[in-house]
Amino acid sequence: MVGRSLREIVWARLRRDRVALICFAILVVMYLLAIVGPYLLNALGYDPYTFDRAAISNSGGQPVLPNGGIEFPKHPLGVEWGTGRDIMAQLLSGLRISLIVSTSATILTVLIGTVVGIVAGYAGGWTDQILGRLMDLVLAFPFLLIVLALSGVMTDRLTAMGVPEGNTSRVLYLILVMSLFGWPYLARIVRGQVLSLREREFVEAAVAMGAGTPRILFGEMLPNLWAPILVYTTLTLPSYIGLEAALSFLGVGVLPPDTTFGAMLANSVSYFQVVPLYLFIPGGMLVLLVVSFNLLGDSLRDALDPKAIH
Numbered sequence: 001m002v003g004r005s006l007r008e009i010v011w012a013r014l015r016r017d018r019v020a021l022i023c024f025a026i027l028v029v030m031y032l033l034a035i036v037g038p039y040l041l042n043a044l045g046y047d048p049y050t051f052d053r054a055a056i057s058n059s060g061g062q063p064v065l066p067n068g069g070i071e072f073p074k075h076p077l078g079v080e081w082g083t084g085r086d087i088m089a090q091l092l093s094g095l096r097i098s099l100i101v102s103t104s105a106t107i108l109t110v111l112i113g114t115v116v117g118i119v120a121g122y123a124g125g126w127t128d129q130i131l132g133r134l135m136d137l138v139l140a141f142p143f144l145l146i147v148l149a150l151s152g153v154m155t156d157r158l159t160a161m162g163v164p165e166g167n168t169s170r171v172l173y174l175i176l177v178m179s180l181f182g183w184p185y186l187a188r189i190v191r192g193q194v195l196s197l198r199e200r201e202f203v204e205a206a207v208a209m210g211a212g213t214p215r216i217l218f219g220e221m222l223p224n225l226w227a228p229i230l231v232y233t234t235l236t237l238p239s240y241i242g243l244e245a246a247l248s249f250l251g252v253g254v255l256p257p258d259t260t261f262g263a264m265l266a267n268s269v270s271y272f273q274v275v276p277l278y279l280f281i282p283g284g285m286l287v288l289l290v291v292s293f294n295l296l297g298d299s300l301r302d303a304l305d306p307k308a309i310h
Contacts, residue, residue: 014299014300014303020296020299030099034095037096047089049257051085056069061081068275070277076088078277080267081270081278085257093258095289098241100171101171101244102178102241102243103237106179106240108179110186112183113183113187114186118191118225122216139184155170178244194221203216231297234293235294238291241286241289241293244262248262248263248266249262264281
């Protein structure tokens with residue numbers, strides 16, 4: 001009987017998990033919508049930046065039609081109060097920005113946390129002490145206050161360094177600040193795993209054969225760390241999506257006419273009692289995205305559990 005690899009075992013377990021498959025399909029659709037959705041809508045005549053003055057009244061700016069200005073096929077999800085911009089086009093534009101910020105920040109977080117955790121766990125001694133105190137220092141900062149206080153200063157500094165002014169610098173600021181404050185959590189997990197791995201026979205064999213430190217760290221240890229790193233990634237992405245929405249709700253995100261889920265939620269508060277649909281559309285999309293990532297992460301964690309019996 002031929003033994004199965006860990007990858008084959010995990011995939012076999014995930015294929016039997018209907019929740020994981022459904023969540024994975026939802027996330028694939030979400031990323032495809034973020035990539036090609038705005039171009040497709042633009043080709044069909046939907047534009048998140050076009051003001052449809054005919055869809056709103058001249059006094060007050062409320063939609064002419066009931067239920068937020070829903071009109072098939074012109075505005076299937078309604079129009080924005082005061083501007084007449086199409087909600088569906090804004091939703092897909094916000095989905096793209098949200099996934100760009102959260103995915104990029106997650107990648108940077110995983111890279112920094114993995115490298116620092118491996119180095120700290122394997123080196124030990126003063127190196128481990130210094131990196132450990134650095135993790136404690138980063139975790140001690142009040143994240144939300146720092147982000148709000150440094151938003152204007154850091155975006156101006158990024159612009160002075162050559163980053164295009166406006167939303168490009170603001171998006172880059174969000175990516176950097178999320179990753180710079182998020183990596184210690186993964187670094188601690190990786191460090192704990194490396195402390196046990198460095199005593200294993202295959203590491204001792206690599207040292208005895210004269211392998212260099214980079215080879216030991218990234219050629220021998222890293223392949224044995226992909227399971228906790230993968231699980232952490234699937235759980236960090238939804239937290240960053242929610243964090244980006246919260247920061248945009250507080251005014252730290254992109255500036256109009258661009259929008260994100262948080263900005264749409266902030267705009268919907270003023271009209272919630274009149275048109276609740278303004279809140280439920282971006283809120284529902286945000287909930288679906290975050291829950292899909294969380295459920296997929298839970299399923300992946302169960303599939304990677306060596307003690308699980310399936």
